[in-house]
Each structure stands twice: as C-alpha cells, then as structure tokens.
Amino acid sequence: MKRVKIAIDGPAGSGKSSVAREVALDIGLQYIDSGALYRSVTWFFLQKGPVDAGTDFTAGLSECSIRQEFLADGTCRTFVNGADVSRSIRSEEIARHIGAVSDSVPVRNFVNSLLRDFSREHSVIMDGRDIGTVVFPDADLKIYLDASVEVRASRRVNEYKEMGKNVDENLIKKQIILRDEQDKSRPFGALVKAEDALYLDTTGMNKKEVVGRIKDLVSRVL
Ligand code: DC
Numbered sequence: 001m002k003r004v005k006i007a008i009d010g011p012a013g014s015g016k017s018s019v020a021r022e023v024a025l026d027i028g029l030q031y032i033d034s035g036a037l038y039r040s041v042t043w044f045f046l047q048k049g050p051v052d053a054g055t056d057f058t059a060g061l062s063e064c065s066i067r068q069e070f071l072a073d074g075t076c077r078t079f080v081n082g083a084d085v086s087r088s089i090r091s092e093e094i095a096r097h098i099g100a101v102s103d104s105v106p107v108r109n110f111v112n113s114l115l116r117d118f119s120r121e122h123s124v125i126m127d128g129r130d131i132g133t134v135v136f137p138d139a140d141l142k143i144y145l146d147a148s149v150e151v152r153a154s155r156r157v158n159e160y161k162e163m164g165k166n167v168d169e170n171l172i173k174k175q176i177i178l179r180d181e182q183d184k185s186r187p188f189g190a191l192v193k194a195e196d197a198l199y200l201d202t203t204g205m206n207k208k209e210v211v212g213r214i215k216d217l218v219s220r221v222l
Contacts, residue, residue, distance in 0.1 A: 004029070006125040006218055007132035010145035011180045011191060013152030015202050015210060016127035022211045023076040024125045027218055032068075032118050033076065034128035034135070037087035037111045040066050040080050042101040051097045066114060086087070091164070095175060099182040108134075108189045125218070129183050132194035140221040142197035144216060151203050152176055152219040 006029065008016050017033055024031035044064045064191075069077045077086045088094070090106055101107055115135050118200045128135070132142035153173035160167045183191040193199060198217065202210050 002123075002222070003222040004123045004140040004218075004221055005119050005136045005138070006140040006221070007136050007140070007142045007147065007194075007197070008125065008127040008145060008190065009129055009132050009197065010127075011040075011152065011183060012176050013156045014147050015155065015207065017147050018207060019126050019210050019214060020127045021074045022207070023214050023218060026211075026215060027222070028123075029125045030070060030118065030122035031076070032124050032126040034111065034115055034126055034131060036068070036076070036078050036089060037114060038102045038107070039063075039094050040078050040085055042094050042098045043085050043089050044080050045101060046093065046097060051100055053100045055100065056212065057101065058106045061106060061110050068120070068167065071125075089097075091174060092175075094165075095179070096100075099179070102189070103182075103186055105188050108120060114206050129186075129191040130189040132197050133192060134189050137194070141217060142149055142194050143217065144193040144197040145210070146199065147203045148200050149173060149176055149180075150166055 008020050010065060017035070018161070021031045022176060023029070035039050041064060042051065045055060045057065051126065063081070065081050067079045069079070071077065077084055078089065084191055112135050115126060119126075119136065132139055132144070134175070139200050149174070153169055156176065157167055157169045180191075200213065
C-alpha cells in the first residue's frame with residue numbers, strides 16, 4: 001500500500017476523531033489526533049501557571065516534550081514530559097484555556113512539526129482544524145466534516161457520559177459556539193474548509209454511515 005495522508009478537518013463535535021479512529025483501524029492507517037497535541041501543550045502551560053492571551057508561550061516550549069503511544073485498539077496515550085495526560089487533557093479546564101494556546105504561532109509551529117514527523121513514518125489519517133490547509137496542503141484526500149451545533153453538543157454530552165461525567169447540555173452548546181468562533185477567527189491556522197476538501201454534513205447521519213462514506217473515499221486514494 002502506498003504511503004498516504006488523509007486530512008479530516010471540522011468544528012468541535014463534528015465526529016472527526018471517533019470516525020477517523022474507526023476508519024484508521026479498518027483500513028490499517030495510523031490515526032493522529034492533532035487536537036490532543038494542542039490539549040497537551042495547554043496542560044503543560046497550565047502546570048506552570050495561569051494561561052491567557054498574554055502568556056509567553058515561546059519560552060516554555062523547549063521544555064515541553066510530547067510523546068504518543070499508539071495502541072492496537074486505535075486509541076492512543078499521550079505523555080507530556082513522561083506524565084500520562086491522556087485523561088486530564090479532556091477536562092473542561094483544558095477546553096477553557098485551549099483557545100489562547102492554539103492562537104499562539106510558536107505553539108502552532110511546534111505542533112505542526114510533530115504532526116509532519118508522524119507522517120514521514122506512517123500512512124496517516126489526521127483530524128484537526130487546519131490539517132488540509134496548513135499541515136498537509138498536499139494531502140491525498142481532504143474531508144471537511146460538519147454538523148449542526150445542536151447535534152454536536154449532544155454528541156459531546158454523550159462522550160462525557162461515557163467517561164462517567166454528567167454535564168449541562170446548554171453549557172456545552174455555549175462552549176461549542178465560543179470554540180467555533182475562536183477556531184474560525186484564529187489569524188493563523190483558522191478552521192476553514194480547504195478549497196479542494198470534500199464537505200460532508202453529518203447532522204442526519206449516524207456514525208456507521210459516516211465511517212462507511214469515508215472508507216469509500218479513502219479506498220479510492222490507496
Ligand atoms: O479536536 P479537539 O476538540 O480536541 O481540539 C481542541 C482545540 O485544539 C480546538 O478547539 C482548537 C485546537 N486545535 C487547533 O487549533 N488546530 C488543530 N489542528 C486541532 C486542534
């Protein structure tokens with residue numbers, strides 16, 4: 001099989017990660033969750049002190065070492081300077097601070113270079129916001145996944161439930177709207193559909209249907 005790069009971009013809760021993970025497992029590609037890296041960098045800076053738009057992200061980055069361990073079930077464990085942060089990076093505290101961290105150009109360059117390193121060794125399916133536009137403008141296939149805010153909020157609530165957490169759906173919806181605004185207005189690496197990306201609205205689709213559709217598209221470029 002030739003080495004390929006598949007880019008899946010889209011807003012929070014559009015189903016990118018769960019779908020990409022399943023497609024990767026079925027087809028034998030390496031799934032890379034770029035959001036986990038932004039979350040890990042956010043975790044790293046929160047350990048050091050308060051995080052806001054005025055934080056100097058450049059200085060600390062040289063002390064931040066991120067390693068990912070890919071498991072056979074398609075999941076991945078993420079370590080920051082040796083600490084397993086796989087669970088803690090999914091917290092609401094991270095979600096509240098990640099906007100400021102992902103706006104930082106040095107952070108984006110740092111994450112992008114890690115992401116490109118992965119693709120040198122594996123065929124990858126990578127999800128994020130700017131994979132098809134910035135990280136891999138030369139991707140073999142680009143997909144932009146979307147869904148209504150209501151459906152995305154309810155998917156997130158279910159994810160939290162699976163982790164044993166009860167959250168307020170209205171609050172999650174507000175956070176998603178805020179994150180959409182932040183993700184779309186970022187001066188560098190903003191969430192935008194690449195011109196050559198395929199737009200897929202998953203509002204009325206279940207996971208199985210989305211996985212099937214994407215597997216079909218991926219199989220055409222293998
Ligand atoms: O995919 P996610 O929800 O775990 O991503 C969390 C945040 O990370 C998202 O709101 C913005 C940032 N991010 C980014 O700026 N660029 C990416 N390629 C992936 C994530």
